[in-house]
Amino acid sequence: MIQRRTFVRLLGGGVVAAAGAGSLAVWSLSPAFPAAAVEAWRGPGSELDVRKRAIAYAVTAPNPHNRQPWMLDLRAPDKITLYCDLERLLPETDPFGRQILIGHGAFLELLVMALAEQNVHAEVALWPEGELPRTLARWSRLPIAHLSLTPGAQRDPLFAQVLARHTPKTRFDTAHAVMRQTLQQVVSAGAAAGVSADGTVDMARVQPLRALCLDAARVELLTPATVMESLRLMRVGPEEILRHRDGISINGRAARVFSALGQFDRSHPPTVDSPAFKQALRTFDDYSNTAMGFVWLGTARNGRIDQIQVGRAYVRQQLQATALGLGVHPMSQALQEFPEMAMHYAAAHRALLDVAAPRGADDPTLQMMCRIGYPLAAAPATPRRPLAQFVTGGTSA
């Protein structure tokens, strides 16, 4: 209950004057993210360095929980080396680093596109010193890719969508079906070596997938370790969002007010009867039950190259969807490899690839599963950290 002395003018984006709500007092209650946190979406601006200009686009890549785990070494001329930032892993929901590496694939694809836009060709050598091991605890600073740059490249028409692409974490329009032809355009944008892309808009197939997504989300929310991983990465309100510029940014009025009043507890897993749990489940219900179709990506094996390739394919699908006004939203819970999810992990593999749950790197693996549909609200641009935090070396602007 909000205390009686507290005066909160919630309507119309007004300013909050709340006793005990210090962190809210100086901010307007606009749900828009602070401009500095989303400046990446204005592009590289006056930056002159070709490689940094390309990186400025690449950091807008989709990536799990918006951890932005990319590190780039520009010290050698005409080369870029990509590493994973080992401080930015998700050990609970992504215990083998599979999703983190999909995010690296998406980054790499945008990087290559943004270099080509400047007439620079990138020769990409993946895992030049060997692949990262399966166990996260044994990860070290191994290069994911070396890019060797030479003049002359073909532009990619999907580049035009890079700064317009956002992940639509919103309800889809259930009165607006996705046509098979549109589905096909998105599916085929995910063509990449070693990656199989497929999808459905057949409601007889969509319905059980909706249920699977919601059931899997419930497991993630009820597993203390996985829900705490998400809670720790929540950035609520302008101050936290600007301080981190990563993670799960929440700037809605209600969450900010409850957080400022100490009534949004992020230090413990929410209990099933708590408002926080009910709200989170309602959100997943909205996502799942407004899915108007699904697209998915699989690989014959689950090696580190496969995971990078999936990321490259996935971002191309999202860019193609952006061009079509369609939303592509990952629903990754059932694909997560923590023990409590095993039943849904197996069900997703059976439903979409008709295989048993993979046991190791040599088995066919479902890598991405996304709902599709027409978003009822525009998806906001999400925060990105300043460019300088990703890069070592190179000339400055």
Ligand SMILES: Cc1cc2nc3c(=O)[nH]c(=O)nc-3n(C[C@H](O)[C@H](O)[C@H](O)COP(=O)(O)O)c2cc1C
């Ligand atoms: C491998 C992977 C898995 C993801 N899984 C989810 C998910 O389960 N739920 C979700 O809402 N977003 C998911 N996302 C989307 C990210 O949260 C999103 O890309 C990130 O927050 C940045 O936002 P943006 O894509 O709008 O720039 C996933 C993205 C990737 C690359």
